[in-house]
Amino acid sequence: MIDIKHLTFPELQNFVVSVGFKKYRASQIARWLYKKLATSFDEMTDISRKGREILKETAEVYNLKIVNKEVSKDGTVKYLFELKDGNRIETVFIPERDWNTICVSTQVGCPIGCKFCFTAKDGFTRNLTTSEIVDQYLSVQRDVGLENRISNIVFMGMGEPLLNFENVKKSIEIFTDDRMIGLSKRKITVSTCGIIPGIRRMAKETPRVKLALSLHATEDETREKLIPLNKKYPIKEIMKELKNYPADNIRRIMIEYLMLEGINDSTEDAIRLSKLVKDIPVKVNLIPFNPYPGSPFKTPSREKIEAFQKILWNRGIATFIRDSRGQDISAACGMLRGKNKRTLKQ
Ligand code: SAH
Numbered sequence: 314m315i316d317i318k319h320l321t322f323p324e325l326q327n328f329v330v331s332v333g334f335k336k337y338r339a340s341q342i343a344r345w346l347y348k349k350l351a352t353s354f355d356e357m358t359d360i361s362r363k364g365r366e367i368l369k370e371t372a373e374v375y376n377l378k379i380v381n382k383e384v385s386k387d388g389t390v391k392y393l394f395e396l397k398d399g400n401r402i403e404t405v406f407i408p409e410r411d412w413n414t415i416c417v418s419t420q421v422g423c424p425i426g427c428k429f430c431f432t433a434k435d436g437f438t439r440n441l442t443t444s445e446i447v448d449q450y451l452s453v454q455r456d457v458g459l460e461n462r463i464s465n466i467v468f469m470g471m472g473e474p475l476l477n478f479e480n481v482k483k484s485i486e487i488f489t490d491d492r493m494i495g496l497s498k499r500k501i502t503v504s505t506c507g508i509i510p511g512i513r514r515m516a517k518e519t520p521r522v523k524l525a526l527s528l529h530a531t532e533d534e535t536r537e538k539l540i541p542l543n544k545k546y547p548i549k550e551i552m553k554e555l556k557n558y559p560a561d562n563i564r565r566i567m568i569e570y571l572m573l574e575g576i577n578d579s580t581e582d583a584i585r586l587s588k589l590v591k592d593i594p595v596k597v598n599l600i601p602f603n604p605y606p607g608s609p610f611k612t613p614s615r616e617k618i619e620a621f622q623k624i625l626w627n628r629g630i631a632t633f634i635r636d637s638r639g640q641d642i643s644a645a646c647g648m649l650r651g652k653n654k655r656t657l658k659q
Contacts, residue, residue: 315328316442316444317372317373317375318346318375318444318448318487319442319444321486321487322339322490322493325339334367340492342368345357346451346493347494350451350455350459351374352376352455354369375444375448377395377396377448377449379452379456380393382456383639385639388408389406389407391404392406392456394449394452396441400421402418402470403470403650404418404453405470406453406457406463407639408461412464413457413463413464414466414467415450415463415465416467416468416470417467418441418449418472420440420471420473421437421471421472422435422437423473425506425540425541427539428539428540428610429608431605432471432650435650440477441477441480442480447487450466450488464497464500465496466488466500466501466502467501469504474503474504474511475510475511476508478511478514482514482519485522489501498519501523502522502525505526505527506526506527507527507546512551512555523564524560525568525598526551526555527571528569528570528586530548530576531589532585533547536548539571539576552589552593555593556593560593560594562594564594565595566594567596568596568597568598569598570586570598572600572621573610573611573612574602574610574611578618580620583625584624584628587629590630591630595630596631596632596633597631597632598635599618599622599635601618601634601635601637
């Protein structure tokens with residue numbers, strides 16, 4: 314059985330031809346799945362009953378199951394999805410004034426082990442399939458309704474997207490193909506902790522997609538303590554890679570910088586950060602640390618974060634403070650999953 318949402322458009326064409334349909338049927342099926350958000354072949358009424366039977370015998374439309382949903386006062390919705398094998402992942406819908414964004418997961422758990430991250434605590438289970446990535450978008454779009462159209466996707470949920478490159482790339486093809494979901498590549502951002510081979514592949518294979526780097530520290534000693542993988546891919550090497558990434562002032566690279574009190578929030582850090590990025594078209598996003606029960610870090614005061622921001626602005630670096638959305642729901646990464654697991658065990 315083929316999971317139909319694994320297929321890019323050319324693959325879908327090959328598939329329909331292989332089961333005896335004319336090629337144009339691929340457009341029809343894609344329209345049902347991606348524009349009309351159909352959840353079964355039975356809904357595809359412009360395909361004959363016999364045709365639908367053939368489809369059902371050879372392929373499946375696999376849909377994620379919503380097992381929990383928390384709606385914040387600010388409109389942010391956090392979804393907990395269950396996969397076929399019982400694993401659970403999170404997706405967040407973030408309404409902005411002029412557009413809507415979703416934050417998708419790419420792995421069950423994560424192998425990187427960042428010290429400040431809640432998801433890291435559970436370790437790594439497996440990569441998500443293309444279909445599981447794509448269906449986070451479809452399921453959320455269906456749930457919030459087509460009047461709240463999702464235009465932006467950030468790969469900033471659970472997992473390290475560049476360690477699941479093939480499936481992330483295929484999902485981007487489905488997200489951006491006009492015959493399928495049809496979003497603009499500029500509105501898709503892939504966030505990485507700095508997997509150099511993955512950044513190189515993005516430069517070649519998904520060049521117009523936006524890149525975000527979770528930097529979080531300005532010298533290797535501190536970064537290594539926060540993100541163990543920094544030993545393999547140190548700051549200088551990553552920066553060299555960013556210089557080679559296709560970017561300009563319109564398509565800037567996003568530098569994410571988590572603010573941790575007493576660890577990376579000093580004036581010297583701000584100055585070092587400005588030097589690290591000075592030859593790269595970047596936009597810096599300062600992310601106030603999102604605490605979770607038992608977390609070993611503290612969030613700096615708003616004044617401290619603004620002072621840090623100001624140093625960067627004064628040195629010509631466009632720097633923004635990411636406002637934390639959904640503060641009244643399970644806001645920090647992985648928290649909804651954690652909470653529900655605890656509930657199940659009790
Ligand atoms: N693995 C990818 C994408 C997933 S994490 C990456 O590292 O970029 C998305 C972002 O959330 C990263 O910048 C990550 O460092 C940040 N993050 C993780 N835990 C956080 C927390 N408790 N508070 C705020 N940001 C956090």
